[in-house]
Amino acid sequence: MSILVVGSVGLDDVQTPAGARTRTLGGACTYFAAAASLYARVCIVAVVGTDFPQEHTDFLAARGVDLTGLQTVEGKTFFWAGRYGEDLNTCETLDTQLNVFAGFHPVITPELARSEYVFLANIDPDLQIEVLEQMRAPRLTALDSMNYWITSKRAALTKALSMVDIVFLNEHEVRLYAEDTNLIRAGRAILALGPKALVIKRGEYGAMLVTRGSCLGATFFLSPAYPLERVVDPTGAGDTFAAGFMGYLARLGVHSLEALRRAVVHGTVLASFTVEDFSVDRLRTLSLSEVQARYDEFRYLTHFQSLSATEGECFQRSVNECAPGATIP
């Protein structure tokens, strides 16, 4: 299976409490491709300027990423500069230069149009619609968006939301779009537009998967984030989350509810690796076996026993009848 990703490829200046990097490889499409290529073949549709370093193109090519959709246009590559606060939850944008990205128009070749999986990173919803209309028979389509499009191009975004299977938004975006502070109601409102699943990203607090269900009109899956002692650079966490999610599903080829849950955990794990270093640097050496090891560890960190027959009985009866058992180590 191959995954088509459409979005930004750029160069970033990033400052975090852990340090700073200049003109480092960035962009939603880049993060997604670097991460999802661990799972499946990725085809990117994006634009760079003539200043884009060859080493970055070489890196993506070495990951097996199909670069036939990467346009090189006379001019400068998309540039973003930002500074994260001490607690890493705030980020001040210091500079944004769209450069060649301002005139970006995705070109979907007939071959790319046959991709089975599609991820539309955060770009103009009108472009997202254009891409979706060109796809032949995708098995699974997904999009990401942001506050800017929610407020400035609501009608187009609403149409795009109705055309995809999976929607990725952070919790603030979900509340903003649905005009409802309650995440359950807001999530249901977005599902009502047509998507089969909504993945609500909550940063350091994890993610919530909302799918259709008979009870309350939706079914939920809640996941915390993987706890990290040291976060170096949060940039790209959301895009690599989506990459882990889509990559896992593309590799597995199964889209059951249970597979979607495991996909959320793969997204969680991928994002946790990404933020351990600047840019896509941690992803350069990451292996699928490391991903699987952290998946298993995360399962241990989040699972608890049911009140099984024996325990439930013990719980119900007088506590004096229960053996004292082990104590806290």
Add this chain to the structure above:
Amino acid sequence: MSILVVGSVGLDDVQTPAGARTRTLGGACTYFAAAASLYARVCIVAVVGTDFPQEHTDFLAARGVDLTGLQTVEGKTFFWAGRYGEDLNTCETLDTQLNVFAGFHPVITPELARSEYVFLANIDPDLQIEVLEQMRAPRLTALDSMNYWITSKRAALTKALSMVDIVFLNEHEVRLYAEDTNLIRAGRAILALGPKALVIKRGEYGAMLVTRGSCLGATFFLSPAYPLERVVDPTGAGDTFAAGFMGYLARLGVHSLEALRRAVVHGTVLASFTVEDFSVDRLRTLSLSEVQARYDEFRYLTHFQSLSATEGECFQRSVNECAPGATIP
């Protein structure tokens, strides 16, 4: 087993987007007692004024709560007034009148000193220390605190933290106390003072249990919060969380790591019920079977499969060899 709880009993004026209540039953000790009495016998040590309505005392007595430690002093009962913002994450305190609570000094009778479980709600850490020094041979002790004591009585709080088995703090308090924005490092710093476990409360994002462990110096358990479509009044969520946690352990009589994890889930479930109505009103009708049903539901909401042998193999092999399986409903 009986649980001793020391803290405030008060009357609250509360405004939330769902409505308002005046002079409703409040106070950390009250919320804890109303919730923990579902699981075990609760003894309260607190003070009220002569204006405290008899119906509230009757309510606690009807729950089987031991009121021998409840002092009635000439004067007015502790009073708090607050207004929650639209998203329920902010609360503006409009008025605080300590009244008889200003001169509160816990009196621990010899019988109360034999309580097996102790929960010290958010009061002056010097008073928490006094109570702990009077206990005979408690099986499990716990305390809660707040920003005010962290900044104004740090030395006393540090001593109190070193004397208990379990510490309940919210994530902001943990970061403030440890002077570290990273929750993993901050949690480990608090564990290093002596407690066997730290429960970090994260409001709508759930809770994190930190216990001693060989790896990284700590072992973690992460739990989201139970998702609610309608939150009426967040007051008392933290105290009923502690009540579910302590109540479950007291009823079970087992303090294994696995029991602590289930205790976190009981706390999560209890808090989710509490916020469904004003004051302790939801707790008035709540049954343990409702708690167990939501516990099971929460388990469904948070659990996911391992990459088991078959799936793992399928995941590793080419995706073409895998059956397509079910699709998203």
